[in-house]
Amino acid sequence: MHTVVMTKGVPDFREGQVSFDEDGHLERGKTPTVMNPNDKHALRAAFQTKVRNGGHVSLMSMGPPGYKEVLQEGMRDVYADDLYLLSDREMGAADTWATAMTVATGLQNLDDQPDLVFAGFKTADGETGHTGPQTCWCLDWPMITHVVSLDIDEDAGTVRAKRLVDGDISEIETVEAPMPCFIVADPEFEPTYRKASHRLNHKDLRDETQERAEEYEDYLTVWDHEDLNLDPDYIGLDGSPTIVSGVDPIPKAPSEREATIIEADDSEALVPILDELTPYAVGD
Amino acid sequence: MTDAVEEYEAVVVGCGPGGAAAAATLARNGVETLVLERGVDAGSKNVSGGLIYAEESAPYTIDGLFPDFREEATERPVTENVIHNIAGDKVKSFDIGDLHHHDTAWADAVLRRKMDSWLAQQVHERTRETGGGLLTEVHVTGLLRERGEIVGVTTEELDPIKADLVVAADGVNSELARDAGLMDWEDPDEWFQGVKAVVDMEPGVINDRFDVAPDDGAAHLFSGDLFDGVRGGGFLYTNEDSLSIGTVFHLDSIAEEHAEPHELLDSLLTHPLMAQWLGGEYDEREYSAKLVPDSKKAAHPSPHKDRLVLVGDAAGQMQAQGPIIKGMNHAVTAGALAAEAFADARARNDPSQAGELYEKKLHDEGVMDKLRPTGYKVFGQLGELSPVDDLSNAVADSAVGRFGVRAAAGLLERAYSSPRMVSMIPDTKLPYVTLPTVIAEELGEPVTDENTVSPPDLADRIGDLTYDVGDPHIELVDNSFEASGTAVTACPVSAQDFGGGCYRDETVKTNGSEEHLVSLDTQPCVECGTCAIVADTEWEHPAGGKGVEFKQG
Ligand SMILES: Cc1cc2nc3c(=O)[nH]c(=O)nc-3n(C[C@H](O)[C@H](O)[C@H](O)COP(=O)(O)OP(=O)(O)OC[C@H]3O[C@@H](n4cnc5c(N)ncnc54)[C@H](O)[C@@H]3O)c2cc1C
Ligand SMILES: Cc1cc2nc3c(=O)[nH]c(=O)nc-3n(C[C@H](O)[C@H](O)[C@H](O)COP(=O)(O)OP(=O)(O)OC[C@H]3O[C@@H](n4cnc5c(N)ncnc54)[C@H](O)[C@@H]3O)c2cc1C
Ligand code: SF4
Numbered sequence: 072m073h074t075v076v077m078t079k080g081v082p083d084f085r086e087g088q089v090s091f092d093e094d095g096h097l098e099r100g101k102t103p104t105v106m107n108p109n110d111k112h113a114l115r116a117a118f119q120t121k122v123r124n125g126g127h128v129s130l131m132s133m134g135p136p137g138y139k140e141v142l143q144e145g146m147r148d149v150y151a152d153d154l155y156l157l158s159d160r161e162m163g164a165a166d167t168w169a170t171a172m173t174v175a176t177g178l179q180n181l182d183d184q185p186d187l188v189f190a191g192f193k194t195a196d197g198e199t200g201h202t203g204p205q206t207c208w209c210l211d212w213p214m215i216t217h218v219v220s221l222d223i224d225e226d227a228g229t230v231r232a233k234r235l236v237d238g239d240i241s242e243i244e245t246v247e248a249p250m251p252c253f254i255v256a257d258p259e260f261e262p263t264y265r266k267a268s269h270r271l272n273h274k275d276l277r278d279e280t281q282e283r284a285e286e287y288e289d290y291l292t293v294w295d296h297e298d299l300n301l302d303p304d305y306i307g308l309d310g311s312p313t314i315v316s317g318v319d320p321i322p323k324a325p326s327e328r329e330a331t332i333i334e335a336d337d338s339e340a341l342v343p344i345l346d347e348l349t350p351y352a353v354g355d
Numbered sequence: 356m357t358d359a360v361e362e363y364e365a366v367v368v369g370c371g372p373g374g375a376a377a378a379a380t381l382a383r384n385g386v387e388t389l390v391l392e393r394g395v396d397a398g399s400k401n402v403s404g405g406l407i408y409a410e411e412s413a414p415y416t417i418d419g420l421f422p423d424f425r426e427e428a429t430e431r432p433v434t435e436n437v438i439h440n441i442a443g444d445k446v447k448s449f450d451i452g453d454l455h456h457h458d459t460a461w462a463d464a465v466l467r468r469k470m471d472s473w474l475a476q477q478v479h480e481r482t483r484e485t486g487g488g489l490l491t492e493v494h495v496t497g498l499l500r501e502r503g504e505i506v507g508v509t510t511e512e513l514d515p516i517k518a519d520l521v522v523a524a525d526g527v528n529s530e531l532a533r534d535a536g537l538m539d540w541e542d543p544d545e546w547f548q549g550v551k552a553v554v555d556m557e558p559g560v561i562n563d564r565f566d567v568a569p570d571d572g573a574a575h576l577f578s579g580d581l582f583d584g585v586r587g588g589g590f591l592y593t594n595e596d597s598l599s600i601g602t603v604f605h606l607d608s609i610a611e612e613h614a615e616p617h618e619l620l621d622s623l624l625t626h627p628l629m630a631q632w633l634g635g636e637y638d639e640r641e642y643s644a645k646l647v648p649d650s651k652k653a654a655h656p657s658p659h660k661d662r663l664v665l666v667g668d669a670a671g672q673m674q675a676q677g678p679i680i681k682g683m684n685h686a687v688t689a690g691a692l693a694a695e696a697f698a699d700a701r702a703r704n705d706p707s708q709a710g711e712l713y714e715k716k717l718h719d720e721g722v723m724d725k726l727r728p729t730g731y732k733v734f735g736q737l738g739e740l741s742p743v744d745d746l747s748n749a750v751a752d753s754a755v756g757r758f759g760v761r762a763a764a765g766l767l768e769r770a771y772s773s774p775r776m777v778s779m780i781p782d783t784k785l786p787y788v789t790l791p792t793v794i795a796e797e798l799g800e801p802v803t804d805e806n807t808v809s810p811p812d813l814a815d816r817i818g819d820l821t822y823d824v825g826d827p828h829i830e831l832v833d834n835s836f837e838a839s840g841t842a843v844t845a846c847p848v849s850a851q852d853f854g855g856g857c858y859r860d861e862t863v864k865t866n867g868s869e870e871h872l873v874s875l876d877t878q879p880c881v882e883c884g885t886c887a888i889v890a891d892t893e894w895e896h897p898a899g900g901k902g903v904e905f906k907q908g
Contacts, residue, residue, distance in 0.1 A: 265514045266361055267389050271488040274479075 072126025074117040074187040078110040080134055080141035081195040095320035106144045109191035112260045114149035117189050119262040122273045124223050131155040133173050147284035150277055159295035161303040166313035171205030173306050176299045186250045192257055207253035216255040363389040363487055366508055366518040368495045370397035373667025373686030374524030375474040379420045380694030382481040390489040398471025399904045402645040404590050408684040409460040414720045415691035421477055428473040429463035430594035431572025440791035441579030444627050445799035453772035464572055464592040467908030492900035497534045505661035511898050519706045520697045521663045527646045528884035529669035535660045540887045543607035547647040548885055550616045550847050551601030553907040555638040558596050564632050565593055576678045579791040581622050585614045586787040589623040609845050610889050616847040621810045630804035637808040641907040642816035644847035646884040648673045650726035659710030666690045674726055677777025692716040730779040738781030748789045760797045814855045817848055817879040825901030827877045830893040836871035839890035846886055848879050
C-alpha cells in the first residue's frame with residue numbers, strides 16, 4: 072500500500088501564535104507557519120492504513136521552501152515516511168486550480184504509484200476546500216469526501232468508507248470504491264485500532280518515524296516545474312484563472328452592550344450593584 | 356481485514372510489580388507475551404508506602420529480574436528503622452532494625468509512578484522481542500470463555516484476545532479474580548485501607564532532619580492512641596526529594612469507627628513528634644489511597660482456574676508482617692513463579708498444567724507460609740475471639756500489665772524485632788492501640804516540639820489531583836444509608852458534611868416520610884476500592900486512560 076497525503080502550510084491561528092496588525096491584517100512575518108490542522112486528520116487516516124495494512128505514507132505539498140518544516144512537522148507528529156515538496160518561483164501565487172494541476176502532476180511523477188491519496192477538508196486560511204477535489208479531477212479517480220472511517224480490502228482492491236452525508240454526523244453512509252481512490256478526510260475522522268497487534272505496530276512506527284524526523288531532509292525530495300515537466304503558463308500565477316481583486320478585513324462586530332464596572336473592595340461598594348439589579352428582580 | 360480472534364501465548368493484565376515480573380520472566384522463556392495496562396502510563400494508577408524489599412529467601416527479587424532497578428527506579432535505601440509508640444504527647448521509640456534486616460538483602464523506598472513506568476519500558480522492550488509488547492490505556496473488563504472455560508480476556512478498547520495463559524496481575528481490585536469467582540468483595544476484615552501524602556522536601560533538608568547520608572534513608576512507623584482507637588498505624592519514608600507519609604488501617608475498623616481516613620492521616624501529620632522532620636512548612640504534592648489485602652485472611656490458597664493465574668494483590672498476596680508491609684516483593688515472586696510454571700508446563704507440552712504447577716511452587720518456595728503463617732493461625736486468630744481480646748486488653752491495661760511493660764522494656768523491643776512474634780499478631784486493638792499506648796505511657800517521654808503544620812483540606816487535596824473523567828465506573832445498587840452509608844466516611848475522598856467528594860449522605864423528604872439516602876459522584880474517585888466492600892455497588896475500573904492519574908504514587 073502506498074498512500075500520499077496532500078498538505079499545505081498555514082499561519083498558526085492559535086491564541087498566542089497568530090499576530091494581526093492594527094488594520095486587522097494578518098502579519099505573516101510574525102506568525103509561524105504550521106501544517107494545516109485538517110491535514111493532520113488526513114495523515115492520521117493514511118497512517119491507519121499503514122498500521123493496519125502495511126506499506127508507506129508520503130506527504131506532499133506545493134509551496135515555498137519554508138514548507139520543509141511543515142513537512143517535518145508531519146513526520147514528527149503524524150509519522151509520515153517520506154516527504155515531497157513541489158517548489159519554485161514559477162509555481163508561486165497559484166490559485167486552487169493551478170495548485171491542483173501541479174500537485175496532480177507531482178503525484179503522477181512518483182515512482183511508486185499511490186493506491187490512495189488523501190486531502191484535508193479545507194485549509195485554515197484559504198478555506199475553499201477545492202484543492203482536493205480538483206486534484207482528483209486531474210487524476211480522474213473515484214473520490215470519497217467527508218470520510219470518518221476507513222477499511223481496506225487489499226485482496227479485492229477496494230476501500231470501504233463511512234462518510235457524512237450532509238457534512239454533519241446526523242447521517243452517515245457507507246460507500247465502497249475501487250482503488251486507486253481519492254479520499255477527503257473529515258475533521259471527525261477517528262482512527263480505530265481494535266487489535267493489540269495494530270496498537271503495538273503503531274507504537275513501533277511512531278517511535279521509528281519520530282527518530283527519523285530529526286534527519287527529515289534525508290527523506291525529502293524537492294521537485295521544481297522542470298522536474299515535473301510542467302509548462303510555466305499552466306501553473307503558478309499565470310495558470311491561475313482566479314483574480315483576487317482585493318482583500319478586506321472583516322470589521323469587528325460592534326459591542327451592543329454597555330458595561331459599568333464597579334470596584335467591589337468592601338461590602339459598601341456592593342450596594343450600587345444591588346440598586347442596579349433591583350429593577351430586574353422578579354416577585355418579592 | 357481478518358476478523359479472526361487475536362491470539363497470544365500469554366496475556367498479562369496489569370503492569371505493577373507482579374505483572375512486570377511475570378512478563379519479564381515469560382519473555383525470558385521466549386513466550387509471546389502481551390501486557391495490558393489500563394493507566395495512561397504504568398504506575399499512574401498505583402500507590403504504595405512504599406518500601407520494596409528484596410528477601411534473601413525469595414526465589415525471585417526485582418533487581419534479579421531487572422538488574423538496573425535500584426539505580427533507575429528507586430529512591431533511598433532504608434538504613435534506619437524505628438517504631439514509635441505514642442500516647443498523647445508521650446513517645447517511646449524502639450529500633451526495629453533487626454526485624455527490618457531479617458531476611459532482607461536490601462529495601463528501598465519507591466514512588467510508583469517512577470518505578471512502574473521504568474519497569475514498563477523494560478517490559479515492553481523485552482516482550483516486544485517475543486512478538487508481544489505492552490499497551491497502556493487498555494482496560495481489561497473480564498474473562499473470555501469458550502464452553503464455560505477461560506480462554507482469554509475481553510477489553511473495553513480492543514477486540515477479545517485469546518491466550519494459553521492469562522496472568523491476572525491487576526492488583527487489589529482485580530476484576531478478573533472476581534470474574535473467575537476466586538476472590539470476592541465481601542468482608543471488610545480481609546482488607547486494609549492505605550492513605551498517603553507525598554510531601555516535598557529538598558534532599559539536603561532530608562539529610563539534615565533525618566540525620567542520614569545523601570544515599571541513605573529512614574523508615575519510621577507509628578502506633579498508639581493518635582488514631583482514635585482505629586486499628587492500624589502510620590509510616591514515614593524518605594525519598595530522594597520528598598517524604599512519603601501515610602497510614603494503613605484495618606478496613607473493618609475504619610468502617611466500625613466511622614473514621615475519616617484523611618483525618619487519621621492529619622492526626623499523624625500534626626502530631627508533635629513529626630515537628631522535628633516536617634519543620635514549619637508543609638507542601639503536599641499528592642494525596643492518594645488504595646486498598647491493601649491482608650494475606651493472612653485473603654491470600655488464595657489455590658490462585659488459579661483453567662488458563663488463569665492470579666498474582667500479587669489480585670491473589671491477596673500482601674503480607675503485613677506486624678508493622679512492616681510486604682506486598683510488592685511477593686507480587687514479584689509470585690509473578691515470576693507463575694511465568695516459570697507456564698514455561699515448565701509448556702516444555703512438557705501441557706500448558707494447561709501451569710496453574711497447578713504455580714500453586715505447587717508457591718508452597719515449595721515458602722511463599723504461602725509467609726503469606727499465611729502457621730503461628731497466626733494458631734495464636735493470632737485465637738486472640739481475635741472477642742472474649743480473649745477483651746481479656747488481653749484489660750490485662751495489658753491493668754496494673755499488672757503495666758508493671759509487665761515496665762519490667763519488660765528490653766524484652767518488648769526484642770519482641771517487636773522478632774519476625775516470628777510479629778507474624779502472630781492478632782488483628783485486635785491490643786497490638787495496634789492498647790499495647791503501644793501503654794508502652795508510651797509507662798516508658799515514654801513527652802515530646803515538647805510544637806507542630807505548626809496545617810495539612811490541606813480534602814477539597815484542596817482532590818483539587819490537586821489529575822483526572823480525565825470518563826463515564827461513571829461505580830454504580831450504587833442500594834442507595835439506602837443502611838446499605839451504603841459507611842462509604843460517606845470510609846471513602847478517602849468523601850467526608851460527612853463535605854459536598855465535594857464521591858459519597859454524600861442526604862435526607863429526602865417525600866410525602867411526610869423521610870428517607871436517609873446516599874448519593875454518589877465518581878468524578879473525584881481515586882479508585883481505592885473501599886466502597887466496593889463497604890457499600891452496595893457495581894464496581895468496575897474506569898476505561899483505559901480515564902479516571903485519576905497519580906504523578907507520584
Ligand atoms: C485571501 C487569499 C488570497 C490569496 N491570494 C492568492 C493569490 O494572489 N494568488 C494565488 O495564487 N493564491 C492565492 N491564494 C492561495 C490559494 O488560492 C489557495 O490558498 C491554495 O490554492 C489552496 O487553496 P485553499 O487554501 O482554499 O485550500 P483548500 O482547497 O481548502 O484545501 C483542501 C486540501 O487541499 C490540499 N492542499 C491545499 N493546498 C495545497 C498545497 N499547496 N499543496 C498540497 N496540498 C494542498 C490540502 O490537503 C488541503 O487540506 C490566496 C488565498 C487567500 C485565502
Ligand atoms: C498506602 C499503601 C502502602 C503500602 N506500602 C507498601 C510497602 O511499603 N511495601 C510493599 O511491599 N507494599 C506496600 N503496599 C502494597 C503494595 O502496593 C501492593 O501489594 C503491590 O502494589 C501489589 O502489586 P501488584 O503488581 O499485585 O498490583 P498493583 O501494583 O496494584 O498493579 C496492578 C496493575 O494492574 C493495572 N490494572 C488493574 N486493573 C486492570 C484492568 N482491569 N485492566 C488493565 N490493567 C489493570 C493497574 O493499573 C496496575 O498498574 C502498600 C499499599 C498501600 C496502598
Ligand atoms: S468512590 Fe469508592 S473507589 Fe472511589 S475513592 Fe471513594 S471509596 Fe474509593
